[in-house]
Amino acid sequence: MALTNQYIQEKLQEKFGDLVSNFEESYGLLSFEATAANNLKVLQFLFDEPSLQFQFLTDICGVNFPDDAGREISVVYHLHNLSENVRLRFKIFVPVAAPDVFTACNLFSSANWMERETYDFYGVNFVGHPNLKRILNVDEMDYFPLRKEYPLEDQTRIDKDDEMFGRG
Amino acid sequence: MLAHQQHHITLPEGSIEKQTTTLNVGPTHPATHGVFQNIMELDGERIVSTEQTVGYIHRAFEKLAERRPLYQITPITDRLNYCSSPINNMGWHLTCEKFLGVETPKRVDYLRVIIMELARISDHLICNSIVGVDTGAYTGFLYVMQYRELIYEIYEEVCGSRLTTNIGRIGGFERNFTNTAFEKLEKFLKEYPKVLKEFENLFARNRIFMERTIGGGAISAERALNYGFTGPNLRAAGVDYDVRVHQPYSSYQDFDFTIPVGKTGDNYDRFLVRNQEMWQSLSIIEQAYKKVQEFKGTDADIFHADVPEYYLPKKEDVYTKMESLIWHFKIVMGEVDMPKGEIYNAVEGGNGELGFYLVSDGGRTPFRLHFRRPCFIYYQAYPELITGGMLSDAIVTMSSLNLIAGELDA
Numbered sequence: 001m002a003l004t005n006q007y008i009q010e011k012l013q014e015k016f017g018d019l020v021s022n023f024e025e026s027y028g029l030l031s032f033e034a035t036a037a038n039n040l041k042v043l044q045f046l047f048d049e050p051s052l053q054f055q056f057l058t059d060i061c062g063v064n065f066p067d068d069a070g071r072e073i074s075v076v077y078h079l080h081n082l083s084e085n086v087r088l089r090f091k092i093f094v095p096v097a098a099p100d101v102f103t104a105c106n107l108f109s110s111a112n113w114m115e116r117e118t119y120d121f122y123g124v125n126f127v128g129h130p131n132l133k134r135i136l137n138v139d140e141m142d143y144f145p146l147r148k149e150y151p152l153e154d155q156t157r158i159d160k161d162d163e164m165f166g167r168g
Numbered sequence: 169m170l171a172h173q174q175h176h177i178t179l180p181e182g183s184i185e186k187q188t189t190t191l192n193v194g195p196t197h198p199a200t201h202g203v204f205q206n207i208m209e210l211d212g213e214r215i216v217s218t219e220q221t222v223g224y225i226h227r228a229f230e231k232l233a234e235r236r237p238l239y240q241i242t243p244i245t246d247r248l249n250y251c252s253s254p255i256n257n258m259g260w261h262l263t264c265e266k267f268l269g270v271e272t273p274k275r276v277d278y279l280r281v282i283i284m285e286l287a288r289i290s291d292h293l294i295c296n297s298i299v300g301v302d303t304g305a306y307t308g309f310l311y312v313m314q315y316r317e318l319i320y321e322i323y324e325e326v327c328g329s330r331l332t333t334n335i336g337r338i339g340g341f342e343r344n345f346t347n348t349a350f351e352k353l354e355k356f357l358k359e360y361p362k363v364l365k366e367f368e369n370l371f372a373r374n375r376i377f378m379e380r381t382i383g384g385g386a387i388s389a390e391r392a393l394n395y396g397f398t399g400p401n402l403r404a405a406g407v408d409y410d411v412r413v414h415q416p417y418s419s420y421q422d423f424d425f426t427i428p429v430g431k432t433g434d435n436y437d438r439f440l441v442r443n444q445e446m447w448q449s450l451s452i453i454e455q456a457y458k459k460v461q462e463f464k465g466t467d468a469d470i471f472h473a474d475v476p477e478y479y480l481p482k483k484e485d486v487y488t489k490m491e492s493l494i495w496h497f498k499i500v501m502g503e504v505d506m507p508k509g510e511i512y513n514a515v516e517g518g519n520g521e522l523g524f525y526l527v528s529d530g531g532r533t534p535f536r537l538h539f540r541r542p543c544f545i546y547y548q549a550y551p552e553l554i555t556g557g558m559l560s561d562a563i564v565t566m567s568s569l570n571l572i573a574g575e576l577d578a
Binding site for chain 2: 057059061078082108109110112117136146
């Protein structure tokens, strides 16, 4: 039996009830939201449940919604069931003041660096991560650059000394 | 300066007593083929542990992409895996097309397949010949570079550039393939199989090469999946996952090809899988070229979809018609708003599943764009692959993983 998005949704709702919500399908891909405290339980259930078997972690990344109070930081997981060839996406939201999320490192070895990258750019604190430190940016950096509060440099600024950039 | 005033290096505590040697490989080292640093603990020549440092050429692509309209992101994707940048460009355009609901004509799909498979050949060619270099056979590398040149000439004929190609547009290509481009393609199709055969003969059953690569850097299918391996590295471990087959894009379903798989996931299997994939790519190109030739008359002039909102108008119209001029500016400056929503789309890149996760809030630029970069994900497995092995095998393992620093560091 082919694994359908509807079946996955029913299975998840049966197991987690109100803890999973906002089911939607975008471009054929099932997408839903879980509460931050349950991210690991959802991952583990999707991994273990014999009829689901989402055992390949495609990607973890962060998104910042500065205007959404209490849900500023989102962590997005993309999972793949390779034998049925079905993908899904699930998201959790945490407040920027306490961005604590449980690590998926014990389930997926690949999560290690993906979570370090998410920490590096969004400051998500992955609780239980074996080696949570910056990965692409320098260790001395004291901010999380992909958050929307750090805009890119104004392209029209004129206070730069051109001579310093070889254009003088 | 008096002798007693000289500065001395202060060694960390216990460094004299310890029985292992710390060796710093990289970040710029002739054997790393890119900016990779590894701090290794060696017991004689055996590796006890290693720690990778990455990010030396991080260029904040994801942040930059948040200010750029769609077309200005294409040159960024060039600089991910620069050994096969057309795949990245087209992967990005395919993502945009899927997101915007653009249907491409078949001829465009086939032309894209030709370019993408050429890019795959050039990517695998570099990787395999570099494995040869690291095992002591420089000749193969120099020899096949001539034939990569033929591929680059085709890119040049189609889009004007060679390495960072910025090829194509949303909906198709910037111009139709010229006769010269097809002639160059024919030349490549005629000359390359012989060369690939010769290259294969040089390595595949070469005793020195086999003894250097068999068993080195091996990984089981289970561990490879857990580490998020994709592409040839996963297939070498015995898992037949290929995005071209599992989620066909650009009409890959119209082609007849097999997915080569290995067994042990070691350096030798990775070499063989890449080698076989080049033969498969050649066959796909031949099929695609045949299909392209079937388009006659006006059909043969189709090289882009009809999407005036995203496809630049003809240059002569831009100079003579006001409406075209307006659209030209709107597209170049990215004044066309995107729909709201989010999408994950993947293509089979040179070294694995290259994914684009795009979140749009309805503005002119992505709200968030994340690149799933295959080698960033599988490079974490490197310590597990090399621990307990010899230092010289670690070098071969690194090159046979096909790590591209540009992609890894984004």
